[in-house]
Amino acid sequence: MAVQSLHTALVIYAGLNILALAVFLWDKLRAKVRMGRISENSLLLLASLAPAGSLAGMVGSRHKIRNVKFFLVPVFFILHILLMVWLWLQISG
Numbered sequence: 509m510a511v512q513s514l515h516t517a518l519v520i521y522a523g524l525n526i527l528a529l530a531v532f533l534w535d536k537l538r539a540k541v542r543m544g545r546i547s548e549n550s551l552l553l554l555a556s557l558a559p560a561g562s563l564a565g566m567v568g569s570r571h572k573i574r575n576v577k578f579f580l581v582p583v584f585f586i587l588h589i590l591l592m593v594w595l596w597l598q599i600s601g
Contacts (some may be wrong), residue, residue, distance in 0.1 A: 514599070525561030528554050532565025532572075539571070548577060559584035 531554055535546045551572070555562035563585050565571065572578040 510599075521558070524558035525564075528558035528561030529565045529568075530561075532562055533569055536565075536569040536571035548572075548575070552577060552580060555581045556584050559588050 531546065532551065535551065538545055551562070555578075559581055563581050566573055566578065566581060
């Protein structure tokens with residue numbers, strides 16, 4: 509049962525990161541054509557939940573990379589990596 513729960517959690521986490529990537533790319537596209545934008549707070553909230561996709565979207569489209577608030581995204585990424593390592597150690601040993 510634990511393996512199934514872990515698999516489900518990983519699928520959801522991957523889906524959130526794909527969604528974050530798409531949202532950052534969509535916001536960049538809307539910025540280029542001067543349409544309505546997604547708020548920075550919403551983007552940061554999404555980045556706190558799915559930092560890998562957010563970071564990929566930021567770097568891949570060079571979107572929000574100079575904004576000081578968005579220096580938090582790599583920090584979120586590192587914290588998620590540390591959390592995953594900690595969880596892995598708890599599960600495996």
